[in-house]
Amino acid sequence: MNKPLGITVSRHIMDSQRLHPEATGELSGLLGELIVAAKTISAEVNMAGLADILGQSGKVNVQGEKVQKLDEFANNTIKRRMAQCGYLCVMGSEEEDDIIPVKEGYVGKYTLTFDPLDGSSNIDVNVSIGTIFSIHRRRTASGQGTVEDLLQKGRDQVAAGYIIYGSSTMMVYTTGEGVHGFTLDPSVGEFYLSHPDITFPARSRYYSVNEGNSRYWSEGMSRYIEYLKSEDKATHRPYSARYIGSMLADLHRNLIAGGIFLYPRDSKDPSKPEGKLRLLYEAAPFAFVVEQAGGRAITDDGRNILDIEPTSLHQRVPLVIGSRQDVDMFERFITGKN
Ligand code: AHG
Numbered sequence: 020m021n022k023p024l025g026i027t028v029s030r031h032i033m034d035s036q037r038l039h040p041e042a043t044g045e046l047s048g049l050l051g052e053l054i055v056a057a058k059t060i061s062a063e064v065n066m067a068g069l070a071d072i073l074g075q076s077g078k079v080n081v082q083g084e085k086v087q088k089l090d091e092f093a094n095n096t097i098k099r100r101m102a103q104c105g106y107l108c109v110m111g112s113e114e115e116d117d118i119i120p121v122k123e124g125y126v127g128k129y130t131l132t133f134d135p136l137d138g139s140s141n142i143d144v145n146v147s148i149g150t151i152f153s154i155h156r157r158r159t160a161s162g163q164g165t166v167e168d169l170l171q172k173g174r175d176q177v178a179a180g181y182i183i184y185g186s187s188t189m190m191v192y193t194t195g196e197g198v199h200g201f202t203l204d205p206s207v208g209e210f211y212l213s214h215p216d217i218t219f220p221a222r223s224r225y226y227s228v229n230e231g232n233s234r235y236w237s238e239g240m241s242r243y244i245e246y247l248k249s250e251d252k253a254t255h256r257p258y259s260a261r262y263i264g265s266m267l268a269d270l271h272r273n274l275i276a277g278g279i280f281l282y283p284r285d286s287k288d289p290s291k292p293e294g295k296l297r298l299l300y301e302a303a304p305f306a307f308v309v310e311q312a313g314g315r316a317i318t319d320d321g322r323n324i325l326d327i328e329p330t331s332l333h334q335r336v337p338l339v340i341g342s343r344q345d346v347d348m349f350e351r352f353i354t355g356k357n
């Protein structure tokens with residue numbers, strides 16, 4: 020008997036499209052182009068040590084952080100390919116101050132925001148990094164898109180996901196019908212379905228947070244982490260700590276193994292009321308993925324991430340995201356119910 024054939028990501032996208040007779044195939048086309056960009060970046064990431072591309076490019080991005088060479092490569096790869104794919108009207112990147120226009124003649128009905136390489140401080144040490152993407156329908160009627168098309172709440176995403184360049188390269192995405200993971204077979208250059216219908220374990224045993232910042236936490240946040248570290252066999256406490264320092268790698272791990280990830284605001288520094296992570300490029304796409312997988316994503320004061328109306332491209336947001344019962348418990352601590 021023949022072994023069943025692996026389901027490729029393009030097959031999977033086409034099959035989901037068939038469930039929507041009204042679909043024009045544009046979203047499938049857009050995801051297909053994004054996958055090509057991801058494969059290009061994956062190949063470059065794997066070559067990084069050999070190709071002398073490691074190290075910093077010397078530039079500083081809009082967030083005031085050093086831009087690494089691979090960040091630049093990833094940003095340019097996505098920008099160039101997607102600007103001419105014909106499905107987008109405008110893009111926004113974590114690495115670009117302003118919107119990225121799409122050339123006239125190539126204008127389509129979708130928008131793309133992306134973090135070209137998340138966890139870039141981990142490039143030089145061979146730890147997993149990845150690309151995060153978020154897709155919306157345009158708001159403006161026609162012509163080249165504007166910033167207004169990009170400032171949309173996470174709830175209105177039509178697709179979101181990420182590509183992790185780890186021990187193997189994986190793509191994980193949702194179009195609002197569950198979360199599916201695909202692993203790249205580099206010998207064929209194809210992503211195959213490896214993790215269908217990913218669901219978060221309801222409660223976990225792991226927490227991911229930069230505990231070096233604990234002196235700056237709010238009282239509720241500090242009490243919650245102390246609670247996770249206290250003993251109770253029935254709820255698997257104390258939890259174990261896992262913090263990689265690439266949000267994408269931390270959240271990927273938590274999605275598969277269960278866990279809660281927290282990047283709260285710095286309560287002692289009024290200049291950092293919103294934490295570190297960006298709403299449009301990091302928090303909202305992951306919130307969509309995590310909710311679709313049965314988890315939950317809120318701010319450190321209990322607002323649903325997907326309901327936040329963005330007011331600027333590079334807006335930051337304090338993020339608490341992960342297994343539903345863990346996030347529920349966090350909420351009890353910050354609202355004084357525990
Ligand atoms: P980026 O590499 O895209 O700038 O993002 C880095 C982010 C995120 O991936 C990670 O969770 C966080 O920075 C780590 O921050 P700390 O070093 O402050 O813990």
Ligand code: MN
Pocket residue numbers: 113134136137138301
């Ligand atoms: Mn990032």
Ligand code: MN
Pocket residue numbers: 090113134135136137138139
């Ligand atoms: Mn980045």
